[in-house]
Amino acid sequence: MTKTQFVKRITHPDYGELYQFFELDEATREETLLDPFDAGLLLMAVEEEGLPEILAITSKRGADATGYYAGEQFVVHKGSKFAASTTAKCPKKYVKLREKLILEGLLIPLHNQLFLMEDYEFESVRSAMGTVIGGWAKGPHGWKGKKTT
Structure with a gap:
């Protein structure tokens, strides 16, 4: 069962242009709304030794x-x-x-x-x-x- 992640641009009547993150189940063609942070699509930088203080x-x-x-x-x-x-x-x-x-x-x-x-x-x-x-x-x-x- 292959799943593909993608982004849709939408226009909201109050907030203007927004982006939604989805996962598509290739077998069922079902789209599931994702939280980009929970899904690991958007990651914050990780502090490592030797790098400047975050x-x-x-x-x-x-x-x-x-x-x-x-x-x-x-x-x-x-x-x-x-x-x-x-x-x-x-x-x-x-x-x-x-x-x-x-x-x-x-x-x-x-x-x-x-x-x-x-x-x-x-x-x-x-x-x-x-x-x-x-x-x-x-x-x-x-x-x-x-x-x-």
């Missing part, structure tokens, strides 16, 4: 991202989730950067969040934070060491 940020508005310092820049990992909307006080440069990432297909809407499709290097930790949370970022204090289990 930092994480979450917000009440849905952001859940990880990243690390790369010299003066800050890299946010593929699979990170950005807040779906911005606050009224979000600086225009963060709004424009989010729009650019969406237009380039690097941020896609998924379950009331924006999903980062590739690692992305920001000019600073502050711009990474503001773009991820969709709001004002006073500094790097929002990024915390990632807890290991």
Whole structure:
């Protein structure tokens, strides 16, 4: 019994363009909706010895991202989730950067969040934070060491 995994792009009346993940049973032609994280389709980066410290940020508005310092820049990992909307006080440069990432297909809407499709290097930790949370970022204090289990 062969199963194939695939993605469908749909248009939601409230949230716009979204992506759904499915598994197709070749024998029955039955499609099953998948959670991309539970199915192992989308994996967060694994911290290994010798790599930079992995930092994480979450917000009440849905952001859940990880990243690390790369010299003066800050890299946010593929699979990170950005807040779906911005606050009224979000600086225009963060709004424009989010729009650019969406237009380039690097941020896609998924379950009331924006999903980062590739690692992305920001000019600073502050711009990474503001773009991820969709709001004002006073500094790097929002990024915390990632807890290991």
